[in-house]
Amino acid sequence: MGHGGQMSRESSKTGFTDVLLVQTMGIAVQFMGFMKASLILITSLCLISCAPAKSSYFGEGTFVGVTPSGEEIRFANLGKDQIALNVYSPDCVPCWKEIPALNLLHAEIQNKFPNKALFMVVDPYQIVPDVTDELPFGQVYQLAKDRMNLEIKNRNIQVPIVFMKKPFRVKEGGLVTGTPETLLFETNPLRLYYNFLGSISELTNKEEIQKDSKFQFFRYQFGMESI
Numbered sequence: 001m002g003h004g005g006q007m008s009r010e011s012s013k014t015g016f017t018d019v020l021l022v023q024t025m026g027i028a029v030q031f032m033g034f035m036k037a038s039l040i041l042i043t044s045l046c047l048i049s050c051a052p053a054k055s056s057y058f059g060e061g062t063f064v065g066v067t068p069s070g071e072e073i074r075f076a077n078l079g080k081d082q083i084a085l086n087v088y089s090p091d092c093v094p095c096w097k098e099i100p101a102l103n104l105l106h107a108e109i110q111n112k113f114p115n116k117a118l119f120m121v122v123d124p125y126q127i128v129p130d131v132t133d134e135l136p137f138g139q140v141y142q143l144a145k146d147r148m149n150l151e152i153k154n155r156n157i158q159v160p161i162v163f164m165k166k167p168f169r170v171k172e173g174g175l176v177t178g179t180p181e182t183l184l185f186e187t188n189p190l191r192l193y194y195n196f197l198g199s200i201s202e203l204t205n206k207e208e209i210q211k212d213s214k215f216q217f218f219r220y221q222f223g224m225e226s227i
Contacts, residue, residue, distance in 0.1 A: 060191060082116045087182070103156070
């Protein structure tokens with residue numbers, strides 16, 4: 001009887017252990033399933049939040065400007081894959097210093113990247129002294145063009161210049177609050193994807209400009225080279 005009782009107790013103990021093991025494995029499986037579902041959810045949310053937006057948030061599709069010759073340019077219809085708008089002001093010293101780097105970029109884009117375009121843009125209402133928003137664009141445009149013609153001549157600007165119409169403005173609380181600033185756009189639809197604050201480079205020598213880390217970073221962001 002004593003020996004049989006011991007076997008019964010051992011069988012009960014073994015059965016309890018088996019049940020406990022099964023329950024533990026079940027909990028582990030449930031936990032793994034929960035973790036897998038959580039991982040899928042987190043990954044999905046990350047993909048949604050990190051994916052580049054394909055819509056316009058700043059009214060980019062309506063950006064229109066006028067060239068010095070009077071031609072109107074609607075940037076959404078240029079047929080380019082990427083567009084860079086360098087915002088310039090004649091009263092901005094870093095803007096002057098940036099011109100050699102911009103000329104270098106423009107020449108390279110023309111020769112090697114026909115699917116891209118770089119423009120120097122100005123807000124006529126910002127660069128013409130003592131004008132108000134109430135003045136018609138045509139009047140302010142003519143004054144701004146006269147001033148930029150002097151800039152082209154005196155500072156050897158080789159980048160094509162565009163005088164921006166509203167709603168584009170350089171002012172506090174707007175998309176562009178100061179100069180220099182370079183806006184990078186993807187197209188189809190026209191969408192701002194990077195805002196390069198400050199000068200791209202203020203060096204003057206071609207070899208030194210090409211070695212400038214800011215210049216190299218701009219080229220990478222604009223798809224002109226890979227890291």
